[in-house]
Amino acid sequence: MSSQPYSARQRLIQAALELFTAQGVSGTTTRQIADQAEVNEVTLFRHFGNKHGLLLAVLEESAAFKNLGESLVRRANPPGSVYQALKDYASQSLHALEQVPEFVRSVVGEADQYPTENRRALGRGLTEANRYVAEYLATVIEQGHLNTYLPAEKLASLLNGMLLGYAVIEFTSEFHELWENRDDFLENLVRLFLHGAMSSAPESAIDYLPASVINQEVADLPAALVHEIFRQARRLGVQDYALGYVLFGAGLSPAEIVSLERSHQIYDVHGHFLQITTPGYVRQVPLNQWIVGKRYGSYTNNPLIKWLKSRKDTQRAMFLDKAGKPISELEIQMCWETWTEGLLTTQGQPPAIAQAQHTWCVEMLMRGISLENLSILTGCDRVQLQPYARRSQEKAALEQATRLDHKPA
The missing domain is CATH 1.10.443.10 (Intergrase catalytic core)
Structure with missing residues (x-):
């Protein structure tokens, strides 16, 4: 008997995550979430109070940030190419964002309407994701024997900020001429990091010198x-x-x-x-x-x-x-x-x-x-x-x- 409320709660979080991803936060109603979770709205309100309370639970308990970060850390085994390692991460991050365009639009466009606790939860989630990316970059930097002008934490913040900025622009505007296509953006982003924020001794003429x-x-x-x-x-x-x-x-x-x-x-x-x-x-x-x-x-x-x-x-x-x-x-x-x-x-x-x-x-x-x-x-x-x-x-x-x-x- 004690497991049923827990099961309903988890079903509501999963249903909310799926609907927020497909329709955005504003485009999703509590009735739709309850129906998909196969519970009544009263159960939803009892557990979370309202839709924003449910969003808070999604941000804090879905483990999306944690899973993404842990996956990155696992991938940071010795890379054959620092260029390829960075491009793989940037490409996979964009791919993940492209799977949830409505959720990204909602998070960006409606954040000022969220209660303070929601915005704090979002901030904590982004910080957690950034920590994993910083760990990933630190490993890549060490294994690639790179010189960097900024610590890994700052590099992670810049990289994630650029990737999120790209996603926001692509999801909210059309017919711009900022870059030719997705590959053009990725190529220039990685070059910027390798030859701006970082310098790769192994891929330069200096590599041959003792x-x-x-x-x-x-x-x-x-x-x-x-x-x-x-x-x-x-x-x-x-x-x-x-x-x-x-x-x-x-x-x-x-x-x-x-x-x-x-x-x-x-x-x-x-x-x-x-x-x-x-x-x-x-x-x-x-x-x-x-x-x-x-x-x-x-x-x-x-x-x-x-x-x-x-x-x-x-x-x-x-x-x-x-x-x-x-x-x-x-x-x-x-x-x-x-x-x-x-x-x-x-x-x-x-x-x-x-x-x-x-x-x-x-x-x-x-x-x-x-x-x-x-x-x-x-x-x-x-x-x-x-x-x-x-x-x-x-x-x-x-x-x-x-x-x-x-x-x-």
Whole structure:
């Protein structure tokens, strides 16, 4: 006997949730709720007082926020891609909101008509959902080794606010031109987070560099050593020469080079560029014709263009191994070791392939590029680029001191 009132109460909450979801709060009557729950209205009033009392119970007891949050936390196992993890969450959140458009309209449009306790319950529910999302983002940030400018709680608030804002606009207006479609919104939202509120070191050129180098010291190579490496590469063939040209002329890592395709180059008399494609982010980098004081061809006739024009195969990859298949990072490393055999840096060590990137970054700063623009070209944030800025300042100071020494007293 004691279980019957409880059962009726739960049936009323479930019926209210279903009807509020389908019709909105204002469009649902207590009679409809009672009928669907198979009780009379008197039972509804006895348990909840009125419709807003029932709404309060729905917000507090339906466990919708809790279930969504717990599902997110379970999904925060090591993601294969931070970009995909964020996009999956945003997409699934929008999908959940799109299943209850009338409820969203009611919650947004009628909230000022709710009693204080209802608004407080809604606030608590949103706070609880935000806590779970913050936990999810904190896990993604840690596993993705991301740099963030805001704590996970603030990022969760911003992300949820944007998603809810999108839903409100889509559910309440038509014919706007704010975004092309749902995918366009999601793509730009994730890019904003990855390259605005967060920065993803693993998906940038800096990924290939040892952490000790990023944090402490930049080891660029002297001009004479760079030109000797080029000479050795050229001696080994047209592809080796082109590969060295991309390493020193565009500052790319082996991981980025192996993803290049023949169609990823753009050139004319005004410039030569390579398009770098990573999940959720596409950027272009210049392929410089001047490398540490020496010119290697022109924008329309240089080692890379000569290599690509010499090919008779149909492979899409920009560089190939000896079997004619797309080159691997290991094979690029082996090429580098062949070019640098017997050569030593000023520290008495064999040159490391990562030092080609160091050299390019420092040279770009020495030639006047701003740290902000270098950040755009590399996909790295300003904090990651600070060691390069310090090294370029050191070299500039040395050059100035040398020039002063040449002037008569």
